Amino acid sequence: MPDEGRIFIGTSRHTDDSPGERQYLALKYANRHGLVTGATGTGKTVSLQILAEGFSQAGVPVFAADVKGDLAGISMPGQPDERLGKRASEIGYSEYRLEACPTVFWDLFGVEGHPIRTTVSEMGPLLLARLMDLNATQEGVLNIAFKLADEEKLLLLDLKDLQALLAEIAGRSQEISGRYGNVSKASVGAIQRQLLVLEQQGGAGFFGEPALEIAEIMRTARDGRGIVNILAADRLMQSPRLYSTFLLWLLSELFEDLPEVGDPEKPRLVFFFDEAHLLFDEAPKALPEKVEQVVKLIRSKGVGVYFVTQNPLDVPDGVLAQLGNRIQHALRAYTPREQKAVKTAA
Known part of the structure; x- marks a missing residue:
């Protein structure tokens, strides 16, 4: 039990290995x-x-x-053990119980x-890029995907939503490149392959609702x-x-x-x-x-x-x-x- 706003974490030892003072975390x-x-x-x-x-x-x-x-x-609750009871007595831990x-x-x-579960939108591009081990160029494309989803009010709930958005970006790469910078189909394809790996590792079950x-x-x-x-x-x-x-x-x-x-x-x-x-x-x-x-x-x-x-x-x-x-x-x-x-x- 906590003792006056503190938690017992152990007992110090003297140089002769005898128990010393009780140590707490306030x-x-x-x-x-x-x-x-x-x-x-x-x-x-x-x-x-x-x-x-x-x-x-x-x-x-x-x-x-x-x-x-x-x-x-x-x-x-733990099983009664004579050694544990003896140890608690040695260090003065009278509150010991199972x-x-x-x-x-x-x-x-x-x-x-x-x-x-959480949604793809809540995870965000920085953590998602870390999760998929994307390079700087691919992370930039992922940021563009999130920006486009915000502008066009597209929901990103699970990995299928993100895959569909990436496919849309690949199809409109020329238009989107003119607005945000170069978006190559090769970079989009690399992100899609990493999404497939994430899905095979069981990550698909993590994304979705209810969050x-x-x-x-x-x-x-x-x-x-x-x-x-x-x-x-x-x-x-x-x-x-x-x-x-x-x-x-x-x-x-x-x-x-x-x-x-x-x-x-x-x-x-x-x-x-x-x-x-x-x-x-x-x-x-x-x-x-x-x-x-x-x-x-x-x-x-x-x-x-x-x-x-x-x-x-x-x-x-x-x-x-x-x-x-x-x-x-x-x-x-x-x-x-x-x-x-x-x-x-x-």
């Missing part, structure tokens, strides 16, 4: 964002679970991606949870606890661009839809971004800049964003500078790059 600072980092197998997922359960107990909704399938266990968190499961493919309402992931249970929204991401991780683009879209929607609240006593929502390196790998320059902008400004909307990754160097410096809360597990320091990562996390 809820009023939880929207200052955070970083959970450490080598594989050092307990990042356990930290994520503890934070998610703590926020839920404090009445704060949580959204987290379950990449390896081991986060979903918080939806059920109970489930109120949980809702989501799945972009609609198999292991409620389906999540996800942000209020659906910001609910509390009848007992006042925040609902933990878990995105089933084990299959989604096979399409890392779809995974990272979806989470970035969700962040952008939160930023655009939520009103300013300043510095509340506790966050309105906490967002955990597991495998954070996927967001920035091979990303065009505009994308990290967009993430940095959203992370800087979304704090005043009452949303805390926590990046979970093996190496703090996976997160750009501009974003890393915004992460005020940090949990550092064991980081390897055998190479100069790894030594730099330890200093960065500290």
Whole structure:
């Protein structure tokens, strides 16, 4: 249970390995964002679970991606274990008990949870270009397609709508080139082929109606606890661009839809971004800049964003500078790059 506006996250250790003081995360600072980092197998997922359960107990909704399938266990009470009880006693955690968190499961493919959908228009050309790995020329053509849809009041709900629009642009390429610049049929054809690849990867199920309402992931249970929204991401991780683009879209929607609240006593929502390196790998320059902008400004909307990754160097410096809360597990320091990562996390 939260203790006077704070969440218990662990107990420090003295040099003789005896338990020290209890360590907490103050809820009023939880929207200052955070970083959970450490080598594989050092307990990042356990930290994520503890934070998610703590926020839920404090009445704060949580959204987290379950990449390896081991986060979903918080939806059920644990099994009695003598070792766990002994460990809780050693660190002075008297509130330890076995109970489930109120949980809702989501799945972009609609198999292991409620389906999540958005429209092509809401996704926008920047994120869609990232999703399809388009070059600068092809991204320019995609921007023209969205501009034309706005001018002619054409709905872009699913991939079929976008395919039809691209076919229309190819047929009117000479006219459109005179208004917006060169639009070649080769570029249109390349975008259409990438749409086909996206459709074969299961992306077609993500686009359409009804679109996800942000209020659906910001609910509390009848007992006042925040609902933990878990995105089933084990299959989604096979399409890392779809995974990272979806989470970035969700962040952008939160930023655009939520009103300013300043510095509340506790966050309105906490967002955990597991495998954070996927967001920035091979990303065009505009994308990290967009993430940095959203992370800087979304704090005043009452949303805390926590990046979970093996190496703090996976997160750009501009974003890393915004992460005020940090949990550092064991980081390897055998190479100069790894030594730099330890200093960065500290």
